[in-house]
Amino acid sequence: MTNPSPPPAPTLRDVAEAAGVHTATASRALNPKTRQQISAETARRVMRAAQALGYHPNSVARSLKTSRSSTVGLVIPDLTNPLFPPIVRGVESVLESDGYNVWIVNTDNDEERERATIESLRSRQVEGLIIATARLDHPLLRQLHEQGVTMVLINRQVEHLPLPAVTGDDATGVAAAVRHLAGLGHTRIAHLSGPLTTSTGRVRSQSFRHAVRDLGLAGDLVVECARWNEEDGAAAMRELLARAGDVTAVVAGNDLIALGCYDVFAERGLSCPGDVSVIGFNDMPFLDKLRPPLTTVAVPHHELGAEAARMLLDCIDEPDRPARSLLLPVSLVVRGSTAPPRA
Amino acid sequence: MTNPSPPPAPTLRDVAEAAGVHTATASRALNPKTRQQISAETARRVMRAAQALGYHPNSVARSLKTSRSSTVGLVIPDLTNPLFPPIVRGVESVLESDGYNVWIVNTDNDEERERATIESLRSRQVEGLIIATARLDHPLLRQLHEQGVTMVLINRQVEHLPLPAVTGDDATGVAAAVRHLAGLGHTRIAHLSGPLTTSTGRVRSQSFRHAVRDLGLAGDLVVECARWNEEDGAAAMRELLARAGDVTAVVAGNDLIALGCYDVFAERGLSCPGDVSVIGFNDMPFLDKLRPPLTTVAVPHHELGAEAARMLLDCIDEPDRPARSLLLPVSLVVRGSTAPPRA
DNA sequence: GCGTCCCCCGCAAACGATTGCACTGCCCTG
């Protein structure tokens, strides 16, 4: 049908020829920044020719020459975690209006994939990276930083590395969660923490200990989950029940871990919030429709993404800018998974 | 600190000089495909030099020369719809093992953004496109097809355009849903369809009409939602209740529309499945934890992604391959949102 | 009428890799 292989895409050269000018002139005429170097009449002719031929500049050639790309990379650990899509949207919303393209990669929490994908982003000349996969000890990021790669962290931090970062105020969020439970009368409050290799895991866990201690409660009811998902949340909950059957409330490291608790409740015939209250973290979508609706700490993910993007733009424009960190406020959303303990 | 701007990344030329050979030789030595043209000893020397310098090939330069990029674009309408992340993973799982990178873009259901992002993908020489944004009438895709762009559709089709596609067997799924409801004793069964501008919307809607008619039931209880989300699902449900207050069961165009129904039930004090049964479509994550757990039609999204990716690879390897379409089987997952109608 | 300035535009060199072609030796065969 349309098989007789379509004509190759027109190049700047074709446009220049059609307009009867040199490629340099055509290039300048097409670029708004340099257009005033060209007479209005010529510029018009070139633009018309470009239009007529359906010319689209080849970004690859442009990148090669300018070593810029109008592209930034966004490195996500697990796109299926509902917390990330809003971040993506936030990032896109500010970068695209600024003429940048966003290249999203998904590492699946695999260090090798992370290395490979970042490598591939760099080899394509991305101008900066927004990293959501940070671990506290992260040699790869350290190395990138030493190589002068422009990047900002989102949601998580790296230890001993002065990188710009945008995160939620986890400490305050966890404290609010604990206070809420204590206010309901709970005294045996546990925490199912996320991996302590991540700053979110560690900060939330530490804040939990501080918060319970400040209230004069036991601070040792903490179980760590190996990953931020339901399965590991469920495993941790089982371990918790085995270790301390008298807990009446749980602060989960995130919403997925809380959902893991729901699974265990179903499995053991426990009622929530009747037997055990649970609080999640993040306020991912649809929590209000769960059974019971999950009380959680809402983190403004879209804003996190937008702010990280803005920060990255600043870093690109002004490379020697000192790294600053932005902490966005979070808020407790009380729903149906928390109630006073049984008398 | 590390400010004294880091040394520029080493190029092939640097490697060649370090190894005492010409860049052509270095290039061949580093490429497994051409390495046998080079003596083992020289190859080793080059590879060692590359290693020592920390050389990484510049993909931009490579793409410019070869007009290939080892990259494919994945065009998603809305990443926050939980149906898409598994598709992304499926696509990545096969493409990355084949040495390709996946560039995910999110159009937000906006035609202008779609055009812009696809344009930007093309200008970066992507070798193929996987499109999840197809509408039945889609001039842009028609144009791309005429220009010989390699692409495969996923989840949705385009009318009158011979494009390879991988979709779920929507017709069978809807029929199973209707039969399930009829089997429970429902006779007033409605359908809240997705936008009829999409193949999924239309196919599901048509299958619904066929299925109810085959059972001798009314086939006119159909309301169209403008978009595939909760809000529009809720609006459609309200309209349905206004038009036909006696419906006892609803087949929703997808899970989000079904969740919109849940919102209306809450608003009106209706019980599900007591007053109204609901069936969704897709089996997105966490439906089992809803109140009530949503009966739905499970679509193998990960597989859809993987098959689409395989198909795209085939199309890249063999451009003149006739377009084939793959229909993956779906299955009804019965949960708690469906029950016999009140007597 | 001549010198100067400036406006437009063209020339050509990049950017970093790939690859067809040509060249050098060497080995092998007849």
Next chain:
DNA sequence: CAGGGCAGTGCAATCGTTTGCGGGGGACGC
């Protein structure tokens, strides 16, 4: 011992743009 073949390497063009530099020519001042 001559000639063919082949393995290993270098040469140089090329992909499509951008951009510093320089030149031609018109306008203008003196």
